[in-house]
Every structure is written in C-alpha cells, then in structure tokens.
Amino acid sequence: LLLLPIGLLVYLTWRRSSLPFPVQQRWLILGCRLLLFTFVILALAGTAWAQPVSQQGTVFVGDISSSTGAQRAFMEQWITSAIRHKRADDQIGIVATGRNALVEQSVSSQFDFSRFESTPDTNYTDLAAGLRLAAAILPANSQQHIVLLTDGQQNLEDALPEAQLLQQQGIRLDIVPLPNTTTADARIDDFTAPSSLRSNEHFTLHLKVYSSVSQAATLRLYLDAKVISQQKIMLSPGQQELSFDMLAPPVGFHSYRATLEASQSAIAQNKEASAFVNVQGPPRILVIEGQPGSGQNIIASLKATHIDVTVGAPSDVPTTLDALAQYSSVVLADVPAISLGNTRMQILQSFVRDLGHGLVVSGGQNSYGVGGYTDTPLEQTLPLRMDIPQHKETPTIAVVLIVESLEEQVQINISKEAAKGVIGLLTPRDQVGISAGYGTLSIKMQKVTDKKAIDKQIDAINPVDPPSYNPDFANAEQELLHTDAKIKHIILLGDGDAYDSYTAQVSKLANENITVSTVETNAMGPEDLATMQQIAQLGKGRFYRADDPSVIPQILLKETERAARRSLINETFNPVVVGNHPILTGLNSLPILNGYVATTPKPAAQMVLVSHLDDPVLAVWQYGLGRVAAWTSDSLGLWTKNWITWNNAPRWWANLVTWTLPAANSSSININGKVNNGEGQITVDLPFATTTSSGQQQVQARIIGPDLSQQTVNLQPTAPERWEGNFPAAQVGAYLLQVTWKGASQKEATLTSTTGLVVP
Incomplete structure (x- = not known):
C-alpha cells in the first residue's frame, strides 16, 4: 500500500524539479527513482522469492528415558518402517533424548538404523532439548520435518514453547504417542525426616506413596544399610500418606531409606527414596585397625576418657561419604594402603577436606612409606610425604622384577605401570633389572640414575607367559651376585601357572641372601596359588594376592619399601617438642621412643614433635576444612613400650584425637x-x-x-x-x-x- 503514496510523492517531486536534462533522461531518472523505492518497500515488507522445494529433511526424536524402556522396540520398529518409505533424495536424521539430547545419526540420504546406540541420561526426560537439537541439524534447503516419539512424561523444561517456536520457523512437527504398555504403577512420591535431631529424641518419618490400582505391597525402612522395619501394606488408587514414629539413632549423620515392592510397578527408580538426619551429641570416633588389636591402646585410652569409640577393620570404612559422615574423626592404626583401597582413601580424603572432619594416622610396620601410602589420596591428605629423609647413609638395594604376561583377562599396562612405580621409589644409588619371562633381562641391570629412560624401556617390553620361572630365577641370581648392593631382592609378578620344581633354585637364592617375594594375580586355581606361595616361602620373602590388578602398583611399592627397610628407624631417642600446641596441654616429661617410620614434612605442615634426626614424629595441619594429625611411631608397643605405660597415655591420645574434631553443628539451623x-x-x-x-x-x-x-x-x-x-x-x-x-x-x-x- 505504501507504493501508491510514495510513488505519487516521487512523481510530484520530479514534476516540480527543473533538471537541466533532455526529456528522455528526465523520464529515465523518474523510472529509476520509482524502481529504487519499490525495492526498498518490498524489502521492508519481507517479500521473498519462493522456489518450490521437493527434497524433504526429517529428524526423528526418540524419547528413550526410563519411562519408555518397554516401548524402545516399538520406537525402533516405527522409525525403521518410516525410513523404508523415504524417497531417494530425502534426508533422514535421528536424535535420542533423555535428560540430555544426543545425535544418534546425522542427517543424510544414506541411512542404516536398527536400534538406538546413544546413551543419554535416562533418569529424566527433556523433550525440549530433543526438539532444539533436531531443529539445529535439519538441512536448510529442504522441507523441514520433525517427528517426536514419546509418552509425554517430561520432567525437565516444557516442550510446548519449543513446539510453538518450531511452528514460527516453518518446521512441521508431528507427534507419535507411544502405546501404553502398563496398566498399573506404584511409586514413592516423597520421603521426609527432620534434618537435625538430638539424642533420644522421638520424631516422625513421613512417606507419600502412589498407586494407580489397588494392590498389595511390601514397604521396608532402612537405617543406614540395616533393615529396621518391614511390613505388608495395601495400596489404594491414588496417593496416600504414611507416618512412622522413630527414636533418634546414635550420634552422627545417618540416612533413612524406604523401598516399595509392588507387583505392578513401572519404573524401578520410583520405588526408592532416602532422607538424612544429623543427630547432635557427643562425638563418635571410628578406629580402624590394620590387624586385630593394633589399635587396642588407642581404644582403651579413648574409652578411659569417655569418648564414644567404634572399632573396625579396613573393610569397615564406608565406601560412601554420607555413611562415613556419622563419625567426627577417624583413627588409622598401622593400616596399609592396600587394605583400604583407593575408593576408601578417596572417601577419607573428602571426609576431611570437604566435610571438615578429622583424621589421625598412627604408624607401625605397615604404615606410611612401608604401608604403600606413596602417591595415594591418603598421602595427599597427610601433612607428610613418604620420601625418605637423606639424613644418613641408607643401604643400597638391587631389585630384579620378573614381570610375566597377565594374558588376555588383564591389560598388560597394569604390570608396566607397577614396574614404573617401583622405579620411582628407588634412589640413584640403587640398581634395577627387569625380566619379561624370557630367562634373560629385557632391561639390563643398571643404576637408577635416569628414571625417564628406564620408564621408556619398560613401555617397550613385551612380557610372555613362561613354562617355568627357574630360568628367570637363575639369571636374576647371577645378575644380583655381580652387584655391590647391600640388599638383593627379586619380585615375581605372575599368575602361577608355570609348574616346576622350585625348591633347589629358590632355596639357593635364599642361602645367598637374595630374598624372593611373589605377587599373584589372575590365578586360575588352587595349584597356581600354591606355586606362588611356595616360592615366597622358600625365598624368605612375602606372598601377595592381587585379584584386583589395580592394586598391583601399590603392592610392588610396599614390597620394595619393605625389602629396602629404609623407612624404619629403630633407634632410641627422646622426642623433642618443637613448639607449644593444644595437643600437648597438660603433658610434661614425654617418655622415650624406640623408633618410628621416616617421612618428610610438607611445607605447610606444623611440626609438634621431632626425632633426634629432626624427622617428624608428630605433624599436624589443616587440610581443607578438616584437621589431620600424623603420628609416625606406633601405638601397640613396638617402639612405644615406655609410652603405653605412661600415666598420661590416655590424656595424650584423647588430646590428639579431640584436636581433630570438627566444630559442633548448630542444631538451630x-x-x-x-x-x-x-x-x-x-x-x-x-x-x-x-x-x-x-x-x-x-x-x-x-x-x-x-x-x-x-x-x-x-x-x-x-x-x-x-x-x-x-x-x-x-x-x-x-x-x-x-x-x-x-x-x-x-x-x-x-x-x-x-x-x-x-x-x-
């Protein structure tokens, strides 16, 4: 409509102007002006030149969340059937959506689809994300079409605004509703408990359950991992509320869990719910003993000062942070890293760093460097490094590693990485040679002066599965006898299936002061185990079983350290107080000690007690939100005979542990x-x-x-x-x-x- 008034205005302006041009040129000027204004108006009006498009681009969006698990086959068959009807030049794409959307197959005219291979998070359904991704991959030069296959049960975002946007963009959207494969459902909708309680307080657990039909069900309540209630209930159609009167559990952080077992229930994830409570009261201490009784003096001292103590083995350390959070502090009494495992050490690390709880580590012959703490989460948590202080001339060691192929069941790089870990523990004065099962050294005996070069050689070896270990033992014997090392040691890593008579050869090694230890992994039967155990016994070494190959590096580190015996300082001394500290409150005239495990303090560590060699005996620090205390002597009496008979021993251990306790929670929040x-x-x-x-x-x-x-x-x-x-x-x-x-x-x-x- 603007063309008429603007055209008239241009014409009148042209008529009134006196341009010094011939008539033909003046008419040409008028025509150009009218044409220019016409183009401008058409552009402002959004005029477009439409060309017919015959090619069609279609993206199928499949809802593969948990609620559609039973309909997955229907979606795959439906899409496969639809693809058969496409024309040669049509393009097809597929998107899988759950919590997130993934491109199952990019848009193409050549297509091969039989089932969904993508793995989005199926715990949620975000249909809007699937539609957005489908629109993004549609080709622009085609008739754009999206087909959504879903049950409509979305629980993230809202697909309706996204559908309206597709309509504005000219993209056709079709919905294929999935068939209803279940006629009944039962689920837990809500489960609540007070977040904070006091000791012996009565409280109520509230539970909301839903069922689409009348049906019988079994409801179980758990406190932490223990069943505390199990009852049969009758579910009516609709939602119903259940209440349970409870007494507060022991002091600490606890989880309650409810499970609903019904014969007619669609989604397993909806049949379980959890709630947490924090019971205020005196602190609870978890004492973990490396061996039964290794923490008995600590336990007796803490109980004598009326501290609530729970005693356990390394396997009793919870593998989830919420389960460990019920304790205020954890004491490790001569616990080797292998017994804990990497997962539990990570939980302990987060327990201190993130929750602000405490950790006390007491030494012994299975702790710190000799306990395999090197390069573990536990070493990261401690104020000490496992490096051996260079304060005295330590005995040199020559080690031959015999690394057998672990065959198909275990990746070979586990044994190679384990060998590298041993190299990292040795000093430039030490010597190492590595055999790969060929009866000769694949890596020649050499001083550990260039660890990176040795690591490269380890990467290049190709271990085999020998029929007998005797050739490797005999070769290792000759290599070790030609060294000047004070300590000579062989470590065999294998599965024990090389059956032979080892008595003569291994006994000869032991008589020559060459010890032999074995690490068994992937044994196929008792005969394999017996072979490895016999070799270790004959060789006056130690036998380790490592069914989990990921612990092999820690085993070899521990074995090398124990063989070298560098970390164990067996000397009598009076511990020296470095500075005043709350742990020493009320303590005077500290008894003498007869030894400790040598370590090196980290820069941020605070030294409280040191040895006559200025090594840490008691070191503390703040690690994240929590406190850690490291006692490098023992608690059982190996080096602390005078300490455990000391009148102030109970107060000493109580001071040490209570210093690590976190600030009390405020029950008013x-x-x-x-x-x-x-x-x-x-x-x-x-x-x-x-x-x-x-x-x-x-x-x-x-x-x-x-x-x-x-x-x-x-x-x-x-x-x-x-x-x-x-x-x-x-x-x-x-x-x-x-x-x-x-x-x-x-x-x-x-x-x-x-x-x-x-x-x-």
Missing part, C-alpha cells in the same frame, strides 16, 4: 533440600534474630556430589531468617550439604549444619 527438574533447591531457616544485625552476612552451602565433586553456593535472603539457593543436581545419588552462616562481625559465632538429599 534448619536445612531443607529438594530436587526439581534436575536442580537442587536449598532452603535454610536461621534462628530468630540471627540476621537482624547490620553489615554484610553470608550463608554459604558446600555441596559434595555422589562422585565427590564439590561446588559452593552463596545463598540469598528471601524472607526474614530465610536464605535460599539452587545448584545443578545432574547426577543420581546422595548429595551432602554443609551450610555455614557467618555474621557481619568477627565476634559473632559461626553457625554450621550438615544434611543431605538424594536424587533417585
């Missing part, structure tokens, strides 16, 4: 956490009048995920005494929430509290 659409939501209610003072205050939540990842969220005030915040909760599992309130004034006490939530 109420924390509520929930998960909605993959996002955790924290609500913190503070005591009345807490936030009325002037100045800048801070409420901070530290979140530890199921994989021990950490994030910190600064909460914002939303009402008087109420603070809220959100955090991503993508992973399934237990999250621990530690909330801290800091007042504007340094004089105000800091309030802290811990709770948790579970993403099912």
Whole structure:
C-alpha cells in the first residue's frame, strides 16, 4: 500500500524539479527513482522469492528415558518402517533424548538404523532439548520435518514453547504417542525426616506413596544399610500418606531409606527414596585397625576418657561419604594402603577436606612409606610425604622384577605401570633389572640414575607367559651376585601357572641372601596359588594376592619399601617438642621412643614433635576444612613400650584425637533440600534474630556430589531468617550439604549444619 503514496510523492517531486536534462533522461531518472523505492518497500515488507522445494529433511526424536524402556522396540520398529518409505533424495536424521539430547545419526540420504546406540541420561526426560537439537541439524534447503516419539512424561523444561517456536520457523512437527504398555504403577512420591535431631529424641518419618490400582505391597525402612522395619501394606488408587514414629539413632549423620515392592510397578527408580538426619551429641570416633588389636591402646585410652569409640577393620570404612559422615574423626592404626583401597582413601580424603572432619594416622610396620601410602589420596591428605629423609647413609638395594604376561583377562599396562612405580621409589644409588619371562633381562641391570629412560624401556617390553620361572630365577641370581648392593631382592609378578620344581633354585637364592617375594594375580586355581606361595616361602620373602590388578602398583611399592627397610628407624631417642600446641596441654616429661617410620614434612605442615634426626614424629595441619594429625611411631608397643605405660597415655591420645574434631553443628539451623527438574533447591531457616544485625552476612552451602565433586553456593535472603539457593543436581545419588552462616562481625559465632538429599 505504501507504493501508491510514495510513488505519487516521487512523481510530484520530479514534476516540480527543473533538471537541466533532455526529456528522455528526465523520464529515465523518474523510472529509476520509482524502481529504487519499490525495492526498498518490498524489502521492508519481507517479500521473498519462493522456489518450490521437493527434497524433504526429517529428524526423528526418540524419547528413550526410563519411562519408555518397554516401548524402545516399538520406537525402533516405527522409525525403521518410516525410513523404508523415504524417497531417494530425502534426508533422514535421528536424535535420542533423555535428560540430555544426543545425535544418534546425522542427517543424510544414506541411512542404516536398527536400534538406538546413544546413551543419554535416562533418569529424566527433556523433550525440549530433543526438539532444539533436531531443529539445529535439519538441512536448510529442504522441507523441514520433525517427528517426536514419546509418552509425554517430561520432567525437565516444557516442550510446548519449543513446539510453538518450531511452528514460527516453518518446521512441521508431528507427534507419535507411544502405546501404553502398563496398566498399573506404584511409586514413592516423597520421603521426609527432620534434618537435625538430638539424642533420644522421638520424631516422625513421613512417606507419600502412589498407586494407580489397588494392590498389595511390601514397604521396608532402612537405617543406614540395616533393615529396621518391614511390613505388608495395601495400596489404594491414588496417593496416600504414611507416618512412622522413630527414636533418634546414635550420634552422627545417618540416612533413612524406604523401598516399595509392588507387583505392578513401572519404573524401578520410583520405588526408592532416602532422607538424612544429623543427630547432635557427643562425638563418635571410628578406629580402624590394620590387624586385630593394633589399635587396642588407642581404644582403651579413648574409652578411659569417655569418648564414644567404634572399632573396625579396613573393610569397615564406608565406601560412601554420607555413611562415613556419622563419625567426627577417624583413627588409622598401622593400616596399609592396600587394605583400604583407593575408593576408601578417596572417601577419607573428602571426609576431611570437604566435610571438615578429622583424621589421625598412627604408624607401625605397615604404615606410611612401608604401608604403600606413596602417591595415594591418603598421602595427599597427610601433612607428610613418604620420601625418605637423606639424613644418613641408607643401604643400597638391587631389585630384579620378573614381570610375566597377565594374558588376555588383564591389560598388560597394569604390570608396566607397577614396574614404573617401583622405579620411582628407588634412589640413584640403587640398581634395577627387569625380566619379561624370557630367562634373560629385557632391561639390563643398571643404576637408577635416569628414571625417564628406564620408564621408556619398560613401555617397550613385551612380557610372555613362561613354562617355568627357574630360568628367570637363575639369571636374576647371577645378575644380583655381580652387584655391590647391600640388599638383593627379586619380585615375581605372575599368575602361577608355570609348574616346576622350585625348591633347589629358590632355596639357593635364599642361602645367598637374595630374598624372593611373589605377587599373584589372575590365578586360575588352587595349584597356581600354591606355586606362588611356595616360592615366597622358600625365598624368605612375602606372598601377595592381587585379584584386583589395580592394586598391583601399590603392592610392588610396599614390597620394595619393605625389602629396602629404609623407612624404619629403630633407634632410641627422646622426642623433642618443637613448639607449644593444644595437643600437648597438660603433658610434661614425654617418655622415650624406640623408633618410628621416616617421612618428610610438607611445607605447610606444623611440626609438634621431632626425632633426634629432626624427622617428624608428630605433624599436624589443616587440610581443607578438616584437621589431620600424623603420628609416625606406633601405638601397640613396638617402639612405644615406655609410652603405653605412661600415666598420661590416655590424656595424650584423647588430646590428639579431640584436636581433630570438627566444630559442633548448630542444631538451630534448619536445612531443607529438594530436587526439581534436575536442580537442587536449598532452603535454610536461621534462628530468630540471627540476621537482624547490620553489615554484610553470608550463608554459604558446600555441596559434595555422589562422585565427590564439590561446588559452593552463596545463598540469598528471601524472607526474614530465610536464605535460599539452587545448584545443578545432574547426577543420581546422595548429595551432602554443609551450610555455614557467618555474621557481619568477627565476634559473632559461626553457625554450621550438615544434611543431605538424594536424587533417585
């Protein structure tokens, strides 16, 4: 419509102008002006030249979340059938969506699809993400078409706005509803418990369950990992609420879990829920003994001062952080790293660093360097390094590693990495040779002066599975006898299937002061085990069983350290007090010690007691939010005969352990956490009048995920005494929430509290 008035205006302007041009040129000028304004108006109006498009681009979006597991085959058959009807020049693509969307097959005219191979997170359904990804990969030069196959049960975002956007973009969207394969369902909708309790307090667990039909079910309640209630219930159609009166469990952090077992239930994940409670009271200490009785003097001393003590073996250390959080501090009494395993050491590390709880490590012949702590999460947590102090002339060692092929069941690089770990433990004065089962050294005997060069040689070896170990033993014997090392040692790493008579050869080695230790892995039967045990016994060495090949590096490190005997200092001395420390409160005239495990302090460590050689005897530090104390002598009497008969021994151990205890939680902080659409939501209610003072205050939540990842969220005030915040909760599992309130004034006490939530 603008063309008429603008055209008239241009014409009148042209008529009134007196241009010094011939008539033909003046008409040409008018025509150009009219044409120019016509193009401008058409451009502003969004005029486009439409060309017919025959090629079609289609993307199928499959909802493969947990709720559609039974319909997966239907989707795959439906898509396969639809593809058969495509024209030669049509292009097809497939997107799989759950919590996230993934391209199953990119858009192409050549297509081969039979089933979904992509693995998005199936615990949630985000249809909007699937539609966005499908629109992004559609070819522009085609008739654009998206086909969504879903049951419509989305629990992240909303697909409707995304569908409206597709319509505005001219993209056709068709929905294929999935057939209903189940006629009944039962689930737990909600499970709540007070986040904070006092000892012997009565409280109520609240449970909301839903069933689509009338059916019988079994409901179980767990406290931590123990069943505390099991009952048959009758579910009615719809939602119903159940309540259970409970008595507060022992002091510490505990989890309650409810499971619903019903014959007609669609999704397994919906039949379980958890809640956490933190019971306030005296601290609980977990003492872990490397061997039964190795912590008995610590336990007796702590009990004498009325400290609540739980005793366990290394396997009793929980493998989840929420289970370990019920204890205020953990004491390790002469515990080797191998007995704990990497997972438990990581849990202990997070227990101290992230939760602010305590750790005490007591030494012995199976701890620190001789206990295989080198390059472990436990060494990272301690204020000490396992390096041997160069304060005296240590005996040299010559080691021959016989590395047998671990065959198909185990990756060969495990044994190679283990060998590299041994190289890292040796000094330039030591010698090493490596045999790969050929009866000769694949890596010649040499001083450990260039560790990187030796590591490269290790990468190049190709171990075999020999019929007998005797040729390797005989060759190792000759190599070791030609060295000037004070300690000569052989370590055999194999599966024990080389059957032969080893008595003569290995006994000869032992008579020549060449010890032989064996590390068995991948044994196929008792005969294999017996072979490796016999060799170690004849060789006056040690036998290790390593069915988990990932522990082999730690075993070899421990064995090399024990063979060298460098870390064990067996000398009598009076421990020297370096400086005043709360651990020494009320203690005078410390008894003499007869030995310890030599270590090297880290730069940030605080030395409390040192030996006559200035080595650490007691070192402490702040590690993250928690405290760690490292006692390098023992507690059983090997080096502490005078110490355990000392009148102040109970006070000593009580001081040492209580120094590591975290600040008491504030039961006045109420924390509520929930998960909605993959996002955790924290609500913190503070005591009345807490936030009325002037100045800048801070409420901070530290979140530890199921994989021990950490994030910190600064909460914002939303009402008087109420603070809220959100955090991503993508992973399934237990999250621990530690909330801290800091007042504007340094004089105000800091309030802290811990709770948790579970993403099912």
